[in-house]
Amino acid sequence: MLAILIFAHGSRDPLWRAPVEAVAAAVRAQAPEAHVACAYLELCQPELPEAAASAIEAGASEVRVLPLFFGMGKHAREDLPLLMEQLRQAHPAVSFKLLPTAGEQPRLTALLAELALEAE
Template sequence: MHGPTSRPTLLVVAHGSRDPRHAATVSALRARVRGLRPGLRVEVGHLDFNAPRVPRVLERLSAEGARDVVALPLLLTRAFHAKSDIPAVLREASARLPRLTIRQAEVLGPSRLLTRALERRLAGAGLRPGDRRSTGVVLASAGSSDPEAIAVIADIAWEWRRTAGWCAVRPAFASASLPRTADAVRALRAEGVQQVAVAPYVIAPGFLPDRIAAGAREAGADILAPALGDAPELARLLLHRYDQALATATGAPAALPALTA
């Protein structure tokens, strides 16, 4: 049981999936976050498909005497779930659990830590350090009907090319928006790019990440990275967003985590 002077609990809010790989990935990421900060209580709640659901976790925390929770969306862009679904769930829980203070942290992206994690995954998939100038990257996200989220992916692609030295970085989407992964791969080929790599901008395997992978294979991409998963950069980013949420509440600045991998 955590008393009122304890650090606020970190509640990672995952979307949930029928694919068991999703829950396994979230569990592995939670374990890595706990390893980075052993004194912090880290819980996971799901919006759909998986148990425990977010309201049930908050009820349990309140019953155990917790007084403060930082709810952190396990999302890479600020789209519908971050703007609507999660706030609605948290408001309803706050009304039922008046002794529990619940703060919603910012979504994970954009962040330099995420592009570092993408680079880690690409290297693990076979990209050599000296290949950047001859490699075009497809930054493949799940997709969204939210124009803000789509614009953020385009901005990340532009900035990643500028700072990392790729010959090109093109956004692509598994749903809701165009181009699809296969079309982006083909476009880079048509422009004469020597090597094409697909970097899925997704956290866990599932239906849409599988669609990204299928598009990469269909169009003959040279390198296909796996999902971000429990990359150490992602775990550090979760803790940074947690610290930011607390700093916002107190007016203190939150220090950026070290970028060494």
């Protein structure tokens, strides 16, 4: 089974999670056979290791992680690859794939440009 983890930084503000959860809901609607969940780096639960473990317990043999970061800052460049390596070591029978960050997606950049140029 495929698992898709929507990964974001996290915040103490509970309203901050709404867009992240909306992305997960949209993925679930398009891939109802996949295990889809949110995961956070800090300040929210579950963190990535717990979300991955839950997906694996549900039967996932492939886990894709979509980082919802716009820039390639320290979290995306250093922290996340380290977390992914820890997951690979903890679950060697599972295939883990780190997808490009949201900000690296040309389609998202184009969509944001369209939104900026739309008339009210």
